[in-house]
Amino acid sequence: MKKIILLLVLMLSFSSIPVSADGSYEEDVLSKAIPWSESSKVTQTGLYKIDVTKESTFEFVFTDPSSSWASMHIEKGAANLVASMQTTWKDNDSSKTIFKIRLKKGTYYASLFNNLKSASYKIVSDVKTDAEPNNRLEDATPVHLNTMIYGRSNGNTSDDDYYKFTLTEPKKITLQLDESFLAMYGDTYGAKLFNENMMILDLDMGYVPISSTYLPVGTYYIGISINLYRGFNKEYQFMVKSSSLPNTPVESITGTTILNNNKTVSGIVSAGGKSDHFQVEHTNENPFVLFTTSTNPLTIGLLKWDERMQFYEETPYTYSPNGTNVWTQELPKGKYQVDVTMDASVRKDIPYSIRYESIRFTDVPTDQPYRSQIERLANEGIINGYHNAQFKPQNSILRKHVFSMLSRIDGFKLAAIRPMKEFKDINDTDSYYEIIKPFYEAGIIDGSGDYMNHESNLTRAQLAKIIVNAFNLQLGGEPIVFNDVKQTDGFYEYIEILASHGITTGSNGNFMPNQPVSRQHFAVFLTRTLDTVN
Template sequence: MMKKWTQFIVGTIAAVLIFALPVQANAFQVVNKDLPLSSGVQYKNYTYKNTYTNSINHLAINLQDPYTALKIGVPSPINSVATTTKLANSHSFEGNRVVGAVNAGFYNMSTGFPMYLISQNNEIVNGGVLSDSYSAYVSSPIAFGIREDGTADIESFDFDINLKYNNQDYEITGLNRERQDNEAIIFTPLKVGTTTGSNKYGLEFVIETEEPVTSNYFGQTLTGKITQIRDYGSEEVIRVPKNGFVLSVNGKKWIDSFKNMKIGEQVSVGFDINKNWKNSQFMLGSGPMLVKDGQRYITMNTSSSRATEIAPRSAIAISADKKQVHLVTVDGRLGSFSKGMSLTQFADYLVKLGFDRAINLDGGGSTTMGIRNYGSNNVVLANRPSDGYERRVSTILEAISTAPTSSPAHINASRDKTGTMLLGSSITLKLNYVMDAYYNNITIDPSKVIISSENNLVNINGYTYTASKVGQDRVLVNYESAVQSFPVTIVSEPATLSIASSAKTINTGGTINFSATAKDAAGNGLLYNPSQLSWTVEGNIGTIASNGKFTASNTAGKGKIIAQLGTKKVSVDVEVTEPASSLQSPFSDVSNKNVYLKEIVYLTNNGYIHGYEDSTFKPEQNLSRAHAAVLISRALKLDLTSVTDPGFKDVPTTHPYYREIAAVANARIVGGKENNLYDPQGTLTRAQMAAILTNAYKLTGTSTTKFSDVKSGYWAEKSISALAFNDITTGYADGTFKPSVPVTRMHFSVFLYRSIHR
């Protein structure tokens, strides 16, 4: 059911609950962001915790600022829809920069048509409807708008469509929208579509005027003569004349009033609105009203499902002097991040913010706020819509900066690291954006960027500056009239330098990782280039790499590990010892001093590997792919009684290691080669060994150690890195892994032992 605008009187709402809350300071919420978007528009994001935790986005608009305006964004045609950010960016141009936007009016999601009154510069964009139900959002003729004098208001209105025929006045129910039961609707050429689209259950009268009708506005009167009549029950399609309008009626009351109309008779229709809204810059019908005179004032049934639902919400509010406008959105349906609010909670929150009046806008999944981010003139999404993406909407409200782009005033550069610099260290700058005094983005011209030093203690090369002298300095980044500076402190050595390691006693042939920590006088980390930290070994105890990895020699001894940074040196004592062991080698070709005796004995004692009949182990003999399957199947205790034939052509069921090969293949530990071959007698490479152990023991992790002969994208790169990450391999002293080299029985034993005991 639709209702005539003037049938509702705001003062008769007896059920509206009015409740005052004191305006508090910002203690009731946390401010996460606070950014000026233009000279008259401020954006803030809050975390508000009351019944639920909510994320609030807020645009404050100062209508007194000479370069600030608030406009309504309407799509073309009126029934098209677009996302808030897309619509805002389509309306943004030099001298009319959209710096913030929020979704606005309710709309029919099936047709795209706005549901309520919209006017722009006194022209009627959409006639709108009202609901008869007090449980609906909009059952009261209330609008937000900017009046002729530039002030904002939230107030009731009386939109009047008056038809004069045969010296009688008739109050028509609607303009350029679908005719419902018991209604009289006026269709003008401003309607989307060329026909009325009304059903046959009514009368339609075509009235042509002397001049084309190119707009509809408040205060307008159209007078013409009837040129065509469509009778009740007729299915004739009635087109709206470009120089006139159509009266379409349904229901006994209206049919009885106009059934005697005749062709040639004169009919007039006028559109008007109450004086307060006449000649307004724009009007947007919405609802319900939420706040009036600084108190909660909700013009709908607050017990209805729409009002009590905890959901995303949008609203527009004004100050008592009508010169400040506030766009506020509450995200919702996002779990613990932001739950949403009921209408009562929303109204109470707006009262807390100190607003004089507020009216509800379309919310739920339509709730969207966009802002102009620094470094761009484009409007981007600022909130988190509940759908996970921006919903297309019908109309938006746009905070506008009319300031023209002017000279640079704001510059933003950042450093890749901050802190006290060691002599010789470097910092690289990044120029993020340049803006004028009104926060309009300025496209960066690299030739205008000047980086300099106040005291010439740094050398500047492009965007990188390097500490060249000890002392205090300041680096300046200039872009015409805009400047930003960074303080620089340069020292010749750290105030403290310390060495840390996992141990200070190591067996011969073992490894230890050393690291250094450098701090300035304030106890903060000192900035230096990695190449500035040097490691040396004192004494014949081993070698140390540039990354601090120490490898002990094969003879016992004592010495020092020395770290030097700048002019400061520190050292720690290290002792290399022979491994204490009572192990006796069971093999004639493996001595008791073999560095891998422990691993070989362990695997032998557990039955994972065996020697030969002549009591040898043959440690340097290459391991075959078949023997690798045997060792892995034994170590993992794989079931060999019910294997599935993997179908390798060169491993028949009669092969002596058929079950072991089948078991590791079934477990997806070892795969075959091309042409469905396993190549049991083929030698196992170190890369293949890495893949087998990674699969067998589900090794994960990525090592910071990079082997020079394992290039990015190499098929076994991840497996080799996983071995290094789990301290199963260290590679060779020259920084290589030698992935294609065959693995020996001794080395496979070591890697298998470490995988078992990782």
């Protein structure tokens, strides 16, 4: 036991250069270091100085002692340990031990201690490795993306190397470790991707050798950690791959991502990273719906914000989507956190997309073909539906509802060119009178004799005239020729203009001008019109 303690004391006494408060002791010790030149053999323990005139790879050769071992610490000034080496039996050569290390330009100090017999070094041709020192964050080696990076563990037991890269635009980054490194049982090889504020990916060669994430602009660091059980002075390699982001917004790495209504967000759940968190403001009593796509099963949990306690509390709502899924829950209004995780047994990334929606109408399910147009107009406050949370998409739309919806369009204004006239079926006591009046005064509609017929259905031809006049549309590109619309028809010009903008495409070559417009088809007509004028 005494021998072990004494040995530890001796190792620690030579393991670093002593420093006084004013640095004078350090300077005094360094000034006495013995110059050590290439190919010269040293046989005495002590402190040696090596001047590196340009970045080079050094091959140190130690004669193995018959008992115990010889040790060497390489430092660059005080308290900056670059490498720690000692003779070993792990190389199956009892006569000598060879270490390689690549050093940047500068002056280094080698502390030789323990049972030294002899040691020498020479400069060799080897550039496929990291240049030391890069054991500290401030010495991190800049790396190029999409290029294989080579390094070496500079010690018998453990070594940490740091690298860095900078993104000038957001990218998908994939960190991949070389699987051929772990040739001996018990050796471990890991990597961490992080920035100054947080750890982003945590890889382990034996568990997760490759993982990806979406990164914003900034500087990032990679920490390579080597722990050797049977190997020593081993080489490693890894790559940082860069690729474009998906076309959708992506998850935030800095915290919770806001999940806006009907906006898809892409994410990556990694066994080498953390779970993803999304925040949702559920502002109405409509069902809470999540749409997800994934390549493997995910686990999604829901937490609800407690305003009084000021934290998210767990709810009983969890589900495990796989592939394309739709999850619906009846939830009260409030702020929710959606947590996306993966099964710990899955050792690879799971890319996914997630979208939150609050379904407004119970008769417009997620697979309704015109749901997106209906939901869009509802979100913009243009349509309200009926009091029982129904839209009645297949019902024929009434003329009065068309004028009501058009009048709710943000910024929609009509210039009067004539006074309102009296109609037998509507007067100023009617709830729709003030809505319909501007359309007549602007010449958009004329009524039929003494009747407005505002409670009647609207034909497709009539709707074409209203849209063209209300938005002052002119002939655009090439119009579509419909089999059932003749140039002599009174509505021909309006239908032609709509078709030239792609607002209508008809069906099987027909426009069906006299067919009543359904509420769902009106939503399609209007959304295409808004896209055209905007």
